[in-house]
Amino acid sequence: MKTTTMPRPDLTDREGIVLLVNGFYERIRADDQLGPIFSDVAKVDWDSHLPRMYDFWDTVMFRSGTFRGNPLTAHAKLAPHTDMSRAKFDHWLTLFRETVAALFEGENAEHIVRCAEDMANVLHSKINNSRDQRFDPANLSDEQRQRYAAHKSPSGSR
Ligand code: HEM
Structure with missing residues (x-):
């Protein structure tokens, strides 16, 4: 089956952020x-x-x-009053990715999704007071361990 997608612009300015945030919260409001x-x-x-979310993403x-x-x-x-589990954050990210993909494509479009993913990981692990398995030092691969060590000590002088 042939699928055609209209070319989309990249996200380059606050005007784009406003479109994205409005579209995202329209989806959120309609979501069960x-x-x-x-x-x-x-x-x-x-x-x-x-407007606070325009400022947030414009700053990021x-x-x-x-x-x-x-x-x-x-x-x-929010956590004591409602379920703020990983599943909720993953669903939030799905809606966010869908909104970005409907409007934009390019480097910044990919970057904003990665920022949202990082932020979701941090928020989720902090508010649930649990380590995200993916970032638990005990679960790092040898390659990651070396890469992170090199990052902390670029001169390799430790
Ligand atoms: C389960 C997922 C999430 C839910 C249910 C959720 C819900 C909410 C709610 C209800 C507020 C308004 C709080 C208030 O005004 O009292 C809020 C604020 C906010 N959210 Fe989320 N959120 C989620 C994930 C995220 C993620 C992943 C990000 C960032 C990528 C994010 C960024 C923000 C920011 C920047 C604010 C404004 C905070 C402030 O006023 O200082 N949220 N969120």
Whole structure:
């Protein structure tokens, strides 16, 4: 079967961030699993949440420095009231990837997905107070161990 995909631009500026964030939270609001966490548990005020998320991603991607917030605290507050398991974060990431792929393609589009994945890993392991298996030093491969050691000590003088 032949599938054709329209060429898409890369994500290059705040205007793109606004499109992405709006599209992403449209999906979130319509989602059975995640929608209620925003509407019923956190009772999010969308008029302030959306601009805060523009600032967050603009700061991550383009160093605008406009984000003032504390994502760790914001998510840790949710954990006693709702399921913030790995499955929830994975589902969040699926919606995020789908939104990015529908709008953009290119280096920055790939980079923002990796940033979201890293952030999901950090948030999940911190708020659940558990180590993500993938980053547990006990589970690193020999190759990773050497690479990380080389990174910490670039001169190799340790
Ligand atoms: C299970 C997955 C997630 C859920 C259910 C979730 C839910 C929420 C909710 C309800 C808020 C609003 C809190 C409030 O205003 O009181 C929030 C804020 C926020 N979320 Fe998430 N989130 C998830 C994952 C993520 C991930 C992976 C990222 C980053 C890539 C992220 C970034 C943020 C940021 C930057 C804020 C604003 C924090 C602040 O105001 O300081 N979230 N999230």
